[in-house]
Amino acid sequence: MLKKVAIIGGGLGGLAVAIALHKQGINAQVYEKARFLHSVGAGLSIVPNGLNSLEAIAPGITESLKGAGSPTQMLTLKKSTGEMIAQKAVTLMEKYGQPMLLIRWSRLQEILASALPPETIHLDRRCIGFEQNDKGVEVYFDGRDKVQADLLIGADGLNSAVRQTMIGDGEPCYAGRMSWRAVLKYSHEMLPANEVMSMTAPDGKIFGFFDLGSGYMFWAATSLWPDESIIHTGDAKSRVQEKFLNWAEPVQAILKATNAEDIVERPICDRPPLQNWSQGRVTLLGDAAHPMVPLLGQGANTAFEDAWELSQHLCHAPSITDALVSYENSRKPRTQIIQIRNAVQANRSYKADSETYLRGMLEKAQVSDREFEEWLYNYKPSVAAYT
Template identity: 30%
Template sequence: MKAVIIGAGMGGLSAAIALKQIGVEVEVYDQITENKPVGAAISVWSNGVKCLNHLGLEKETAALGGIVDSMSYIDGFTGDPMCRFSMQPLIDEVGQRPYPIARAELQLMLMNAYGIDDIHFDKKMVSVSDGPDAATVEFADGTILSADLVIGADGARSIAREYVLGHPVERRYAGYVNFNGLVDVDETIGPATEWTTYVGDGKRVSVMPVAGDRFYFFFDVTMPEGQPYRPGTAREFLAESFAGWAPGVQQLIVALDPATTNRVEILDLDPFHTWVRGRVAVLGDAAHNTTPDIGQGGCSAMEDAVALQFAFVEHPDDLHAALAAYESARTERAGELVLRARKRCDVTHAKDPAATAAWYDELRSEDGTRVIRGIVSNIVGGPLTS
């Protein structure tokens, strides 16, 4: 069997590696000409780490991951701790340490694991269609190819999704913009092995460690969609947006590099449950575009890849049965994570100011139990964490 995967992101490459493991002939195509991932880093929670381990990347993943021993919430204005607690209970319960990882390094790890020289770059898909004996893909350069199976891991603006659903869908603006990047570890901002989050007025500033003595940082700013922004002005914009915030936040603004700080308008997509049309299936952001508020977008894409592999192991001689099993295994779980992230997003970013104020009050009496319970509930339920 030959599978063509459109998209060399986390989901597409994880699927490519997973299918190769069981003897499927795989070709990967992507429109990018070089490895430039969106966003500086990603929280790979324990379910995602278990997927990478399953793909044979346990040592490589651990080498790239930051060590998060504790988690804290800080009053954004006073700098006073609201709560601080160990992550060990979570690790003990789910059996795997989570790892924040620089996104470019994770991407390169997956590319190398698949075979970076075997990835077809600068190939933009413009259409996909199903047929009785094969699915067909057409690229912008006029190339047409066929395969037994096409996996559309082509991201949030997926062409494959439009084909599978039979119509386009509109993504929903989540109400905030995320600024993110990497800085050297600085303990005046937060402890070197802690995920530190400053909160206040429906805004959020966070740092977490990644390998190489660096912090991944992000700022969330609520604002209307489509506001003008001049690249390279992140420091001035954030200094104004977070004027009066705690010294740690001010130090982070000074430390960041405006030239490499990303600005991303956050959107998501209402869950849907049709992921397969004939020999064409969607995976990753194409199937479940989510906000980053519970850190499960990339992890869910990796779960897709493992579930796809399991489906073909269960139905090695029946492609359509395998794809039906994949769809059945994933749509409810992935859709639930989208809605959980949306709910957390609304509380974090003060869609209802009273609910956000109540959350801040809860944090001031938090011993870690409720937060860890919530994170664990996101982690369990996938193909390797049932």
């Protein structure tokens, strides 16, 4: 009998699986290392497979999300000089019944957290490990009392403490690129509503602009960077301004308008696909299991798929062991395909001929990727069947 589940990580995947389990009457408790749920300088896209999963987890939630975000209607690609390369209408709503929805990460977290009883989210709980036996799991926290549970879910991201205790595969793999990003209230005549615009240069740099709705704009810049440990003097704003010096507007305007303290500077990393996500009464979810570089926008969306499927297997399988085996068998093949395709396309986007490559992706109307797109976005959550 599954009475209590401990979830490490109060991010999007952790909150989603907690909601899914609560809907099934399971006591799911979330333990988050942050002292409070605070604004994160990022936006993200929720696409049909993610929206369908969230709607299955919490019926009606997608309407709330659509009111809090911006449905993308146009993708625009330009050179760093401002010259137009290609433009493409986004037709996901017409094809798959759900839009490409851009939303602030922190706003999405707020909406998910509000769907849980407040007493189920425990802040300032930094997991440092666990021990388990055939009767349960004992979870340890830095300077806090330990917790007993029947099942432990590691939803604690790229640098998962649960993953390290279980697998011990060390640091993530540096992808050779540095990123800078920020969210701010901002408008510019060159940045229409409901549009995503990317600017690219042949020396391994990309600058993207994303309308998040409610007057918010998200920008993300990436550049080839030989060594993640090499950071020159000065602040992050100075570095990104130096890297994108002389780029056409609106790059200069939005960088000038962004407060230095609001810019998040991070190396881009991922990990190779895992052979196993589970061990005994412990399993992984989202970025803890299958982290991806930010290109196809599937990190959160596949975490929502994970959350739905894991909850279904736990509710319908005859045992925890059977549930976790079924969960892995279902999720690993799909997420591995997305991980690998994501990594390959990300590497191609930063080659010297990136303008030609990206133009081809848009102008060919995804001909070579059509089957992949249909397979990706046609994902429909279903109830796990056991006999």
